[in-house]
Amino acid sequence: MTTLNPVDVFRMEADELLACLETTLLDLGEKPQDRALIDTAFRALHTIKGSGAMFGFERVAAFTHDFETAFDLVRQGRVAASVDLVNVALSAKDYIRQLIDDPDGAEPIFGQAILDELGTLVGRATGRAEAAPESAEGPVPERAAEPAPREAAGRETGWRIGLAFAPEVLRNGTNPLALLDDLRDLGPCEVVARLDAVPDLAALDPGALAIGWDVTLRAAVAREAIEDVFLFVQDEMTLSLAQLGGEADAPAPAPAEPAPAQEPVAAAAPVVVPLAPQAASAPPAPPGARAGARRSEERSASTVRVEAERLDELMDRVGELVIAQARLSQLAGLHADAGIKSVAEEIERLSARLRDTTMSIRMVPIGALFGRFRRLVHDLSRDLGKPVEFVTEGEDTELDKTVIERLADPLVHLIRNAIDHGIEDPARRAGSGKGATGRITLSAEHAGAQVRVSVRDDGAGLDAARIRAKAEEKGLVTPGAALSDQQIYQFLFAPGFSTAATISALSGRGVGMDVVKKTIEGLRGTIDITTAPGAGTTVTLRLPLTLAIIEGLLIRVGEGRYVVPLSAVEECVELPEGDRAGRGRDFLNIRGALVPFLRLRALFEAGGEPDPYQKVIIVSVGETRVGLLVDQIIGNHQTVIKSLSKLHADVATFSGATILGDGTAALIIDVGRLVSGGQAEMPREYQEVA
Structure with missing residues (x-):
């Protein structure tokens, strides 16, 4: 049995934290x-810094510490969160x-440049002109001094801190020594262990x-x-705080005996902050308490990290089980034994x-x-100067997770095209009576067995005449050919096709939409385009819910059996007697x-x-309805x-195959490609009906 590498666990958790940070900065x-x-x-x-130091990512911890130090000024309200500051923070996150x-490919010079710019922004906001001190990654903004807890002349300032952690804290991944280092970052500390x-x-x-530990922080x-140092372990510890230089400057009481909440606390007495009453004492808990703690931990563990490969393997095993169950049901149907049929039905249900x-x-x-x-x-909005x-x-x-993983690149190309080609610049929008800010809407919804x-x-929409002219220029269509919009x-999805007048960093090479089409077809999906001049364009991707198991309609054409995805089927009718003899299309x-139909x-x-x-x-394929003429619906x-094997990779009519209950194979029809190919062979009047 394999176990996850702790470094891999850190990287997964860091991905989630960085995603959260990016979303938060954009909202900010x-x-x-x-x-x-x-x-x-x-x-x-703060969490990224602590976890990075714990797992040996020293450069991550150092850079994040400097970044955090500057951002702390924003948290104190001394620096305003401006758009420029957010942009630099996003670069720091990257x-x-x-x-x-x-780690080896990250050039320190880039980190220095980011911290330089951050220091400039912070220094300008706080009225400082001096250079920021140097750090491992470069200059960093000077940390603002925290207000003293007491301002009495001749009195020592600082804190006495008592720390007691739950016995299970190490197993949960917390490193108390790293937390003590965080305290040392706040100022000079005297640390004494309680043994x-x-x-x-x-x-x-x-x-x-x-x-x-008992800590004396003289700062x-x-x-x-x-x-804040213990913000993420507050459920696993007890923290006691007492100010130095008070009238009753006594050591912090042992966390095992926190003061009762109902008793009044004198102003100069030590302040106890019970963060986890159940973990108030350091000695090992009795067996009953340990069992209760384990049950509490189990309840809090509502999710479990599982490698994606294991889910894929599980799905493969379930697929084999479904095939075996279909064979069992078919064999049970050939016998009159009620017991065998009952077992087959139970296995089918399970x-x-x-x-x-x-x-x-x-x-x-x-x-x-x-x-x-x-x-x-x-x-893109910043680079193109288009508010969006x-x-x-x-x-x-x-x-399905596999569909989502493969959907990222197509959506990137579609959104880039929408902003670059669809959304007009503010001057043109004003001339069209639109607001200066464009709008991009990304939506998803279920539609039967599809999404x-x-x-x-809300841009200018597609120019069919311009697209056609470019297609004729590239030889994709003969001039004068009758084509619908x-x-x-x-x-637009043809390889190398682009209507951009010049090649830029964003467009002009004609590879983006080609990638979109290939990826969506690889997912057994289809693409629809609707547009209105001056009102914008909508590109709709129709995708299957999953790539592993689908509901299908088993049919027979001649001696062969095929499967039509049920999500594409609207209804089934019998061919009228007068239409049984035809030219292959009707x-x-x-x-x-x-409704035109194809004779399979x-x-x-x-x-x-x-x-x-x-x-x-x-x-139905998008807005098109077409009939498929078959011999029998099983x-x-x-x-x-x-x-399909690599030998059949160029067979566009079929998207795959399945194994039937009797062990034979049936091809799965790719309805979108079948209809597209069939329409190409139809006369013009049939294409217009479709």
């Missing part, structure tokens, strides 16, 4: 007076990520902490600065539950992906609407005579998707 740019956002950013920095991901609670060697538990710092549970484990809210693009929009408001909708919509992800802008818009009247026997070159009563499966089928 919009609401610079929000104290809660400032405190959240400071806590994230540098911290580089220090974590690739009276250490048990005899025979009773010593190496994983349990039985040592406490004029505020109580909040000390409490495997269905296991399948649903496993698939739900793989489902991730898409909001985690949406949050990444706030920084992209922020940077970024709005997200449907963040709770869940999608629709849309990128919408939707067909013209599809040229259309039906479905409740007053003309002709497309798949199936031999033999067609069935006397053929069926038409009405499928029924619903729980489809475990298997990839």
Whole structure:
């Protein structure tokens, strides 16, 4: 059994903290007076610094400490959180990520430049002109002196601090020595260990902490600065504080006996802050108390980190189980034994539950992906000089983790194009009667067994004539050819196609939308484009919920069996007798609407005579409705998707294969590509109906 490397655990936790920091800084740019956002950013920095030092990332700890020191001035209210400060803080966050991901590749000169700029901003805001002191990464802003706890002449200032941790604190990943180092950063400290609670060697538990500490901090710092050091371990310790130089300057009482809450506390008496009553004493707890602590810890552990590879392996095993269950059900149907049928039904019920549970484990809210693009929009808006408001909708919509991972790059290209090509500059927007700030809306919603992800802008919309002219120039279409607007818009996804007049850092090479199309088709999804001149453009991605197991409709065409994804099926009708002989393509009247249909026997070159009563499966691809003529509809089928071999990689009509209950294979039809290929062979009048 493999265990996670502690360094890998730190990197995962750091990713979450850095994501939180980025989101908080972006919010802070919009609401610079929000104290809660400032405190959240400071806590994230403090945690990264402490964890980095604990796991040996010394450069991370050093740089973050300097960054945190400057940001502490914002927290004190001495420096305002400006847009420039937020931009520098975002650059610092990027540098911290580089220090974590690739310590050797992170150039110290970049860290120095960031801290230089940060020091300049802070110095300007506080009215200082002197240079910031040097650090491991470069100059840093001077730390502001904390207000003294007492201002009496001739009296010593500082604090007596008593520390007692819960016995399980080491097992939970906390390093008390690192916390003592944080106290030393506040000023000169005298640290004395309490050893009276250490048990005899025979009773010593190496994983349990039985040592406490008494610390004398001789520095004029505020109580909040000390409490912040222990902010993230407050549930695992007891902290007692007493000011030096008071009238009753006595040692802090032992945390094992905190003062009762109902007793009044004299002004000069030591102040005890009980952060965790259950962990008030350092000696090992009795067995009953330990059991209670374990139960409490288990309740708090609501999530468990699992490697993605294990989830993928579990999904593969569930897929094999589903196939075996289908074979068992088929064999049970051939026997009259009621016992075998009962067992087969029970296994079918259990495997269905296991399948649903496993698939739900793989489902991730898409909001985690949406949050990444706030920084992209922020940077593009600044670089292009276009004020842009970024709005997200449907963040709770869940999608398979594999789909979400592969969806990031296409959305980056779509959002970049929307801002670069779609949103006009403020002058043009003013001339069109629009507000100076553009709007990008990223939304997601469930639609049956699919998820629709849309990128919408309120820009100028697509210019079909300009796109067509560029397509003719590149030889993608012959001049004068009859094309609908939707067909013209599809040229945007052609390799090397771009309407940009010049090549820039953002556009002009024609590779972005090509990547979008290939990735979405690889996910068995489709792309729809709707636009209105002067009102903007919407690009909608239709994606399957999962890539592993789908519900399908099992059909027969000739002697071959195929699966049509149930999410694309609208209805099934019988082919009217008068339409049974045709030219390989025709259309039906479905409740007053003309629906063209494709004869799959002709497309798949199936031999033999067609069935006397053929069926038409009405499928939808975006706004298009098309019928698929088949010999027989066998029924619903729980489809475990298997990839095709490399020899069949260029077969666009099928997206994969599945194994049926009798052990034979059935190809899974890619409805979008099948309809696109079939429409290309239709006469013009049929394409217009579709």
